[in-house]
Amino acid sequence: MKDIFQKCTTDGGYFGVLRAQGDHYFTRPILNGLPGPRMEFLGKEKIMWSVNNYLGLANNEEVKKAAMEALETYSVSAPMGSRMMSGNTDEHIALEKRLAAFEQKEDAILFNYGYMGVVGTIDSLTDTDDVILMDKLAHACIVDGSMASRGQVRVFRHNDMNSLEMVLKRVTRDCKGGVLVVTEGTYGMTGDLAPLKEICELKDKYGARLFCDDAHGIGVMGKTGMGTGEYFGVQDKIDIYFGTFAKSFAAIGGFSATRKDAVEWIKYNARTQVFAKSMPMVFVKAVGKTLDLIIHGDERRKKVWEIAGKLKKGLKELGYYIGTGESPLCSVFIPLGDGDVHKIGGGMVHYLRENGVFVSAVIYPVIPLGLCMFRMVPSASHTDADVEETVAVFKKMREDLNLNLKMGDDEIGKINKVYGK
Numbered sequence: 001m002k003d004i005f006q007k008c009t010t011d012g013g014y015f016g017v018l019r020a021q022g023d024h025y026f027t028r029p030i031l032n033g034l035p036g037p038r039m040e041f042l043g044k045e046k047i048m049w050s051v052n053n054y055l056g057l058a059n060n061e062e063v064k065k066a067a068m069e070a071l072e073t074y075s076v077s078a079p080m081g082s083r084m085m086s087g088n089t090d091e092h093i094a095l096e097k098r099l100a101a102f103e104q105k106e107d108a109i110l111f112n113y114g115y116m117g118v119v120g121t122i123d124s125l126t127d128t129d130d131v132i133l134m135d136k137l138a139h140a141c142i143v144d145g146s147m148a149s150r151g152q153v154r155v156f157r158h159n160d161m162n163s164l165e166m167v168l169k170r171v172t173r174d175c176k177g178g179v180l181v182v183t184e185g186t187y188g189m190t191g192d193l194a195p196l197k198e199i200c201e202l203k204d205k206y207g208a209r210l211f212c213d214d215a216h217g218i219g220v221m222g223k224t225g226m227g228t229g230e231y232f233g234v235q236d237k238i239d240i241y242f243g244t245f246a247k248s249f250a251a252i253g254g255f256s257a258t259r260k261d262a263v264e265w266i267k268y269n270a271r272t273q274v275f276a277k278s279m280p281m282v283f284v285k286a287v288g289k290t291l292d293l294i295i296h297g298d299e300r301r302k303k304v305w306e307i308a309g310k311l312k313k314g315l316k317e318l319g320y321y322i323g324t325g326e327s328p329l330c331s332v333f334i335p336l337g338d339g340d341v342h343k344i345g346g347g348m349v350h351y352l353r354e355n356g357v358f359v360s361a362v363i364y365p366v367i368p369l370g371l372c373m374f375r376m377v378p379s380a381s382h383t384d385a386d387v388e389e390t391v392a393v394f395k396k397m398r399e400d401l402n403l404n405l406k407m408g409d410d411e412i413g414k415i416n417k418v419y420g421k
């Protein structure tokens, strides 16, 4: 028998390879100050492109006031206990009704974290005879929710409708239970959108249900910010809509919105909610205020799209390859040839950070070997000056590091594959 701690001294674990590059620089970087377009990293101000504050609502004064009032009234403790036992309030229920109305669903259920919401919803709705059919690029919480469930898990190629139909055909032939198709709405890593119209047609054709994790779409996508379902005109076809408060809402928590009986079911079966303390009142009240701002958020939505457009255009003109995602998220791909992903990718991240621009890099296995991707998150609080300064640093990096930005057919093929094309 081994000591359970033995691995801790010898092995970095799953992300351990990153740890070796320097804890608190590349991984777990310490960022001080309020989340916003400029933050402090290692004692110096950087232009921040790594926080998902899409609508610039972090530090909004109205939200802060709502939270302060709630703090005065309820302290940090209220409510105590899980919703099932002693943690339910009129305020929680009222927020759920408002979220359901915003998403045009019959009802909604709150979760303390988006992660817990996805895991709890998928796990509670599926059992041994059911099949969970998820997109290959689905977020870790979708994978974990599927693992927590006793349902059978199948995967289809990212955004590939032939692959989805092939698996649907196969599983619906043999399946004794139901089929839950699970996708993101707007993909948080690559910024591309799930083809929800086609997915809805297919899930209807085969009698399956669709769970759409729209963590990165809510607030930003669609005319009224309802999300990616609204953007494609299929919000009513999404069976379970999921949103987090950790991104556009700039708070914490999340919710699933669906038909009334399904919400009732989740309420009594989602272990991540039944066995966890309910959402603190400070957040319930703050999120309620943020929802008002999102509902009336046309200007902020316009601004984030404008900033995204300018950033993408500026980098593209320098010769950087910008991913084809249709959301504001800006994915910058760099060809690495046979070069060491960690060394070259890390070198670029280091260059950018030391020159005042904070970005995060995505590498293999999230994207194929031979490529490095900067995932840049524009927000409504960025200014034109932030964009111009950032583009200037990317220009200098291209020259100082002598970057060869030219993409060969091989690399283009790999990127297309990332986008399911």
Ligand SMILES: Cc1ncc(COP(=O)(O)O)c(C=O)c1O
Residues within 6 Å of the ligand: 113, 114, 115, 116, 118, 139, 141, 184, 188, 213, 215, 216, 244, 245, 246, 252, 253, 254
């Ligand atoms: C697609 C997606 N779903 C769910 C989550 C989890 O949300 P939260 O951070 O609110 O737990 C995230 C967060 O990264 C996400 O990107």
